[in-house]
Amino acid sequence: MSGISHLSAAVTVDRAGHELRRGRPVLLTLGQGAEQQRALVLAAETLTEDALAALPAGGDAALALSASRAAVLHIGPTGHDTLLLPLADLPAPAAERATLIRDLADAGRDLAAPLRGPFTRIKAPPPETARLAVKLAKTAYLLPAAVHVALPADAAIDPAWLVVPGEAVADFDMAEAETLVQVSQARLPVADAEHARLYAFRPGDGRQEHFALVIGEPDPQQPVLVRLHSECFTGDLLGSLRCDCGEQLRGAVRTISAAGSGVLLYLAQEGRGIGLVNKLRAYQLQDQGFDTVEANQRLGFDADERWFLPAARMLQRLGFSRVRLLTNNPEKVKGLAACGIEVVERVPHKFPPNAHNEAYLAAKRKKSGHYL
CATH class of the missing domain: 3.90.870.10 (DHBP synthase)
Structure with missing residues (x-):
């Protein structure tokens, strides 16, 4: 530029x-x-x-x-x-x-x-x-x-x-990705992973921070088990049954802890990058009969507005360049690899549907190619 x-x-x-x-x-x-x-x-x-x-x-x-x-x-x-x-x-x-x-x-x-x-x-x-x-x-x-x-x-x-x-x-x-700097860290024992530290990364414009929960003592010389988790206020905090985000978040902590070590990145990418207010608008459209992909597109967005350079830069600044990626989303694998992180393995990460998110998960499988 x-x-x-x-x-x-x-x-x-x-x-x-x-x-x-x-x-x-x-x-x-x-x-x-x-x-x-x-x-x-x-x-x-x-x-x-x-x-x-x-x-x-x-x-x-x-x-x-x-x-x-x-x-x-x-x-x-x-x-x-x-x-x-x-x-x-x-x-x-x-x-x-x-x-x-x-x-x-x-x-x-x-x-x-x-x-x-x-x-x-x-x-x-x-x-x-x-x-x-x-x-x-x-x-x-x-x-x-x-x-x-x-x-x-x-x-x-x-x-x-x-x-x-x-x-x-x-x-x-x-610019948002390249100006990310670590601004704080602290020991943070969490349910299912008592040996963990939380790192905060802030972009240069002072907007929303991204976070990295490092569980155990991952070896930078070996591929680290990593989960990229986009923040979901409704699923992570309120326990929404419309998505599987809360289950994925808590399940990732359990999986990484059971493996001995790894990293969970908590990314400020609500609603696949469209923000919480627009996600609620998408929910209104889903209640009218449109699936999750159609809803985003009817609002004028892409089906997924995220990109993964912030995640790549956070991993690199933590000292990791090779990962085993905990995901069902092939776009995360391709996106992270395109940003300079070697993905040596995709580790499946899925949970049973419920009556409220069955159609949502089906749309992700059929239209977005998720391995569900």
Whole structure:
């Protein structure tokens, strides 16, 4: 990445995410000089009529949606992963346009208003700033949709707008992983593993920490038994029966302890990377009859938004480079290997279904290839 450090990228994007969550615009820039793209961006989820009315005149204003969300709305594909709908052509009066935009972003509103449209879409390739605007909303754990106003070169710039280099947004995932540092550790006896230590890793932007529970005294010269566990508030803490996360977490501790040593990484990747609020939205869609993969895609996300460089960096900073991976997910094996960790063995890790998670596990097996 040119012109901006990993740390600067992570901090800038984190600040922009907070602005979007407050319903405030940010100025996204990409490139330099006469060819620079500039776009004012607002998150669709937090959009208000006042914010929409305050958009600068003279810019090309559009709603940016992911292709998967657009398909749910029966908007024809354009061959691009991001689609743009001109705001002026949306089927709503100007005074109600923000409400419509919020509804178009939220799949939970689909059944309440099933006959929206027709929609005019821009068939030309969208500017890169449109794709980055959707990604920026994702980094804030908001719905992946944004108002995108392409500004002409002579447009006045409000000094109150936070300027976000597009390069920082593109680099954000890498920056979060590469700026992880260990900030604390302590001895932590836990049920089923009394000889354990907990290590905390924090990214440079100060966002959510990831944790490593090191059980026993694993030998860095040998492949270490490792479990990658994405945090699950509902399953891990509340004992939700909709998933198998709580069982996997506690079962991993027992398995690693029985093996004598190993590492459990507790990763801040709630809801396969979409965040807790969006996971609850996905649950609402599952209650309407969609499976776990379909629910994420109807919201506009990928089926799985996680990546595994943070896990790889944590293992490397703990001194481990070869692992026996406790998982049923082939993507974890491939993802960790792609990030420089040698996976010498996949160790099965599954539990019997219950009446509430049977369909969930079946979807993971059939659509995501899990060994269940």
